Amino acid sequence: MSDLIDELDARILELIQEDASLSVADLAERVGLSPSPCWRRIKRLEDLGVIRKRVTVLDSEKLGLGFEVYISVKLALPSRANLEAFEARLENWPEVVSCQTVTGHEDYMLRVMTRDMHAYDDFLRDKLLASDLVSGVESRIIMRSVRQTTAVPISLVVDMTKTETPKTAAGK
Numbered sequence: 001m002s003d004l005i006d007e008l009d010a011r012i013l014e015l016i017q018e019d020a021s022l023s024v025a026d027l028a029e030r031v032g033l034s035p036s037p038c039w040r041r042i043k044r045l046e047d048l049g050v051i052r053k054r055v056t057v058l059d060s061e062k063l064g065l066g067f068e069v070y071i072s073v074k075l076a077l078p079s080r081a082n083l084e085a086f087e088a089r090l091e092n093w094p095e096v097v098s099c100q101t102v103t104g105h106e107d108y109m110l111r112v113m114t115r116d117m118h119a120y121d122d123f124l125r126d127k128l129l130a131s132d133l134v135s136g137v138e139s140r141i142i143m144r145s146v147r148q149t150t151a152v153p154i155s156l157v158v159d160m161t162k163t164e165t166p167k168t169a170a171g172k
Contacts, residue, residue, distance in 0.1 A: 004048060008033065009041055010158040013050070016042075017151040020054035057150060065113045067120055068145075072106040073128070074136035083107070086133045095123045106138070 005013075011031045015022060022030075028038035045051045060066055075082050083101075086108070090096050098111035114120045120139075128134060 005045075005050070005158055007158055009045060010154045012038065012041055013045065013152075013154050016051070016054065017154075020056070055150075060113055064115055067114045067116050068142040069112045069114075069120055070140040070142070071110040071112055071128070072102075072136075072138040072140075073108040073110060073134055074105065075107045075133050076135035077133075078107050082133050086131070089127075089131060089133075093123070093127055095119075095127075106136075 008031055012027055015027055015030055024039045024042065025035050027042070028035045031038065033041075042051065060068070073086075075086060087099070090099055090110075095112045095114050096110050097113050100109050101107060102109045112120065112123065114123060124137065124139070128137060
């Protein structure tokens, strides 16, 4: 994929990850393009699936959802049918903001947000542990968030520190 993304694409991606509300004109100005080529690059990145969607990041604390927990979940029997059934149940649990299948002893890692410990206890008892699919749960309550980002580290895909163009480097 890094062959399909150049330094300008990478800069555009960094900027829209930082602020998706930037207009194409603003993006174009910041990366040194005119609006039409900038828009074409954005459209191409959307068509490639690199840009999946644009969202607004909310402050969960200010919304009263400051209690966050990571939960390791072990299924009673991790068969294909049970995995699919568990994943289908997640769709009805708004507290679960992220779910990944993982390697190791557990089958899933959930990120759950609630108002407080009591709301989490309700979720745990009434939803997660009430499921006949689950055999074990281990909770890790987040005490303080040190670093949190939704940004993909674009600099790991494209070396944005390059100052030479390929033609300049080849001429040496």
